Amino acid sequence: MSTDQTTIEPQEEMSGAAMVLRALEDQGVEVIFGYPGGAVLPIYDEIFKNNRIRHILVRHEQAAVHAAEGYARSTGKVGVVLVTSGPGATNAVTGLTDALMDSIPVVCLTGQVPTHLIGNDAFQEADTTGITRPCTKHNYLVKNANDMSRILHEAFYVARSGRPGPVVVDLPKDVLFAKGIYRAEDLKPHKSYRPQMQADTTQIDEALRLLASAKRPIIYGGGGIINSGPKASELLTKLVRMTGYPCTLTLMGLGALPASDPHFLGMLGMHGTYEANLSMYNADVMLCVGARFDDRVTGKLTEFSPNSKKIHIDIDPSSINKNVRIDVPLVGDVANILEEIIGRWEKQKLSPDGKALTAWWKQIDNWKSRDSLKFGPSIQTIKPQHAIKRLYELSQGRDTYITTEVGQHQMWAAQHFHFEQPNRWMTSGGLGTMGYGLPAAMGVQIAHPDALVIDIAGEASILMNIQEMSTLAQYNLPVKVFILNNQWMGMVRQWQELMHGGRYSESYSEALPDFVKLAEAFQAVGLRAERPDQLDDVIKEMLETNRPVIADICVDQKENCFPMIPSGAAHYEMLLGPDDQATQSASEEGMVLV
Amino acid sequence: MEAIERHTIAVLVDNEPGVLARVIGLFSGRGYNIESLTVSEVDSVRGLSRITVVTSGTPMIIQQIKAQLDRLVPVHKVADLTAEGPHVERELALIKVCNTREDRIEALRIADTFRARVLDSTLASFTFELTGTAGKLDAFIKLMAALGEVEVSRTGVVAIARGNTVSMPMLRDAAPGGI
Ligand SMILES: Cc1cc2nc3c(=O)[nH]c(=O)nc-3n(C[C@H](O)[C@H](O)[C@H](O)COP(=O)(O)OP(=O)(O)OC[C@H]3O[C@@H](n4cnc5c(N)ncnc54)[C@H](O)[C@@H]3O)c2cc1C
Numbered sequence A: 001m002s003t004d005q006t007t008i009e010p011q012e013e014m015s016g017a018a019m020v021l022r023a024l025e026d027q028g029v030e031v032i033f034g035y036p037g038g039a040v041l042p043i044y045d046e047i048f049k050n051n052r053i054r055h056i057l058v059r060h061e062q063a064a065v066h067a068a069e070g071y072a073r074s075t076g077k078v079g080v081v082l083v084t085s086g087p088g089a090t091n092a093v094t095g096l097t098d099a100l101m102d103s104i105p106v107v108c109l110t111g112q113v114p115t116h117l118i119g120n121d122a123f124q125e126a127d128t129t130g131i132t133r134p135c136t137k138h139n140y141l142v143k144n145a146n147d148m149s150r151i152l153h154e155a156f157y158v159a160r161s162g163r164p165g166p167v168v169v170d171l172p173k174d175v176l177f178a179k180g181i182y183r184a185e186d187l188k189p190h191k192s193y194r195p196q197m198q199a200d201t202t203q204i205d206e207a208l209r210l211l212a213s214a215k216r217p218i219i220y221g222g223g224g225i226i227n228s229g230p231k232a233s234e235l236l237t238k239l240v241r242m243t244g245y246p247c248t249l250t251l252m253g254l255g256a257l258p259a260s261d262p263h264f265l266g267m268l269g270m271h272g273t274y275e276a277n278l279s280m281y282n283a284d285v286m287l288c289v290g291a292r293f294d295d296r297v298t299g300k301l302t303e304f305s306p307n308s309k310k311i312h313i314d315i316d317p318s319s320i321n322k323n324v325r326i327d328v329p330l331v332g333d334v335a336n337i338l339e340e341i342i343g344r345w346e347k348q349k350l351s352p353d354g355k356a357l358t359a360w361w362k363q364i365d366n367w368k369s370r371d372s373l374k375f376g377p378s379i380q381t382i383k384p385q386h387a388i389k390r391l392y393e394l395s396q397g398r399d400t401y402i403t404t405e406v407g408q409h410q411m412w413a414a415q416h417f418h419f420e421q422p423n424r425w426m427t428s429g430g431l432g433t434m435g436y437g438l439p440a441a442m443g444v445q446i447a448h449p450d451a452l453v454i455d456i457a458g459e460a461s462i463l464m465n466i467q468e469m470s471t472l473a474q475y476n477l478p479v480k481v482f483i484l485n486n487q488w489m490g491m492v493r494q495w496q497e498l499m500h501g502g503r504y505s506e507s508y509s510e511a512l513p514d515f516v517k518l519a520e521a522f523q524a525v526g527l528r529a530e531r532p533d534q535l536d537d538v539i540k541e542m543l544e545t546n547r548p549v550i551a552d553i554c555v556d557q558k559e560n561c562f563p564m565i566p567s568g569a570a571h572y573e574m575l576l577g578p579d580d581q582a583t584q585s586a587s588e589e590g591m592v593l594v
Numbered sequence B: 001m002e003a004i005e006r007h008t009i010a011v012l013v014d015n016e017p018g019v020l021a022r023v024i025g026l027f028s029g030r031g032y033n034i035e036s037l038t039v040s041e042v043d044s045v046r047g048l049s050r051i052t053v054v055t056s057g058t059p060m061i062i063q064q065i066k067a068q069l070d071r072l073v074p075v076h077k078v079a080d081l082t083a084e085g086p087h088v089e090r091e092l093a094l095i096k097v098c099n100t101r102e103d104r105i106e107a108l109r110i111a112d113t114f115r116a117r118v119l120d121s122t123l124a125s126f127t128f129e130l131t132g133t134a135g136k137l138d139a140f141i142k143l144m145a146a147l148g149e150v151e152v153s154r155t156g157v158v159a160i161a162r163g164n165t166v167s168m169p170m171l172r173d174a175a176p177g178g179i
């Protein structure tokens, strides 16, 4: 709520469009990602006059939303998007759905045809509130300029409160021109929407009793820890070190516990480590912290951690008991609840069952010794895992943020790039949107101009929002695009190999552009590594270059991503490597899953 | 498999554009059943409407439905009347039956035993009004259908908990026309 205006007048008359800018300022917004068009010209007129809010002109509205997501995820602030009516709004739909699935706070302002034309199939009209109802946390149509300030402030409140998510505000052009009253008091919270922040203390004591009596405990953390803010990650780390319990994280939770912490078992789930998944399967007490038992994590539900008592911390009651039956639900904010748990653990002088814990760790270390993330040497060709490993090692000591596209490269990044802090890892988990990484990196770089921002990409995904290279050029954003170029839609090819008899239907990346020349065409630097001995030099040069770079890393085309739990299989039915895959075939039940 | 249960759920919502679409979209988008859904404004001062929805599913699904409804921004309160204790449910139907002679007499006789009211009549038809549980309405309509050509209009179920506690109080001056 910062503003450098000396005082906020209690009431002021102005145009709807002026109120939009004023509300953004009062919300402390510094940057918006947008693309103009007829219906939002009055707002662009105000942007022209305003010098406090920065507008970043993207090259596609989907990218505007992903950029806002990257900005939001790396800062904890609400990301803001501005698009025009009709095609502007429909282009934003993928981004909105992505933000909904991954609980990212975004406010998206969409232009709309004037109120008297709504419903008339007017030029560039789309039923934006209708189309975005299922892909937003909430949406609004502003029909009267006098509602503008209330609705805009409510939109920000809803986007960031409770379980965060995207909110659309649809703005008919006549309302943008109309005069209305801007009321500063509208900054106060929503009249009835009040998410529960603090859990019931008797439930917390019940959770403590289970935790202290555990013989084979596991802490399973997720994106909710990141949503809750950096303090939640500190508290999780404290809890883990205080109890000595093993901890695994979902794809969305990476960074919530430092990857170097000896209690960290790596990611769990479909491409998680052997030790993480077997610890989940064999646990007797599970503490789930801000994760939602996604099907990529649970595998076959009837075989999911069958013998554990389950405690679940989540701010959204609908996440609890959705897929998996919970014994002790703790509804509220992760940081609040962890603080309470730690405080009570200390006050009640609880301690873990040392003997049982030692035996449990011995078992876990045994699983760990399988070294499930191992990969073959890069002799003739660069192994993609090796490329990530070197990227990680060579970027040590820098202020690094990683985004990804979707596919094998995304999973290898999750496995082999290690995060010591939250908000450093931006990936499309729930929707799995190819084309997310480049615009998201753009948003991260805007928020952290001096940081090293790398989009770990696949050659197919990167083409889905490649036009944003032009945005990087315009704003001098030195984003690094690190392509693991296997010339295949590798993740698709892997599934076709494992589940469709090796019939590689339409998964070859035919007619690829020359990425070095492509970079140059966008005023960026293009680099290429074809042999293992070129890799380090290319990475170093990329890191040294203070301009946008595309590094085309030509990797082994046949490499598959392991470990892998085939869809619908149980945690103990993991494929650990190429030798496993021949003996296992997916169940019929599993075949229908995605 | 868990048994399927039928639940009547009352939802207090802001009476704003799109709120019904949000509730219906939730049910269709997540594949939940709607057996009956009614809605009307119940508090004109605060602009609140009450939706009564009859749905069915396993206990886990019913819990999901309530949690999903509760997280919609314009929803103030969700009450599971079936789970929370005894409640009364009523539905109103208008039934037109077209027939003559004995069938016509029989229709009137049956209507009398069901305490249906005649709202309109011609020489070849009756239009009845009947209030009761959904089951009672079903039974009556079935009988009428055997006696002629029938057209039916039903309101869907409205429901409220028994006893002297008020779970979704109306503001005193919010009564239609004020008190
Ligand atoms: C190709 C591909 C492969 C994948 N493979 C894997 C895999 O192997 N392993 C894996 O883990 N994932 C994998 N995923 C991601 C997966 O699809 C899900 O997105 C992910 O598992 C969900 O993470 P999460 O459970 O942490 O939940 P999120 O989607 O991050 O949800 C956060 C949860 O926390 C709650 N929450 C939010 N804020 C708060 C707060 N302040 N306090 C308390 N609770 C809060 C929310 O209500 C929600 O329930 C894969 C995705 C792709 C595209």
Ligand SMILES: Cc1ncc(C[n+]2csc(CCOP(=O)(O)OP(=O)(O)O)c2C)c(N)n1
Pocket: A405, A406, A407, A408, A409, A410, A432, A433, A434, A435, A457, A458, A459, A460, A461, A462, A484, A486, A488, A489, A490, A491, A492
């Ligand atoms: C928009 C979109 N379309 C389709 C998919 C399905 N899909 C998942 S991974 C993938 C292939 C990605 O190929 P590439 O970017 O080269 O990554 P790789 O798996 O080879 O590392 C596809 C098509 C998707 N996730 N998103």
Ligand SMILES: [Mg+2]
Pocket: A407, A458, A459, A460, A484, A485, A486, A487, A488, A489, A490
């Ligand atoms: Mg590829």
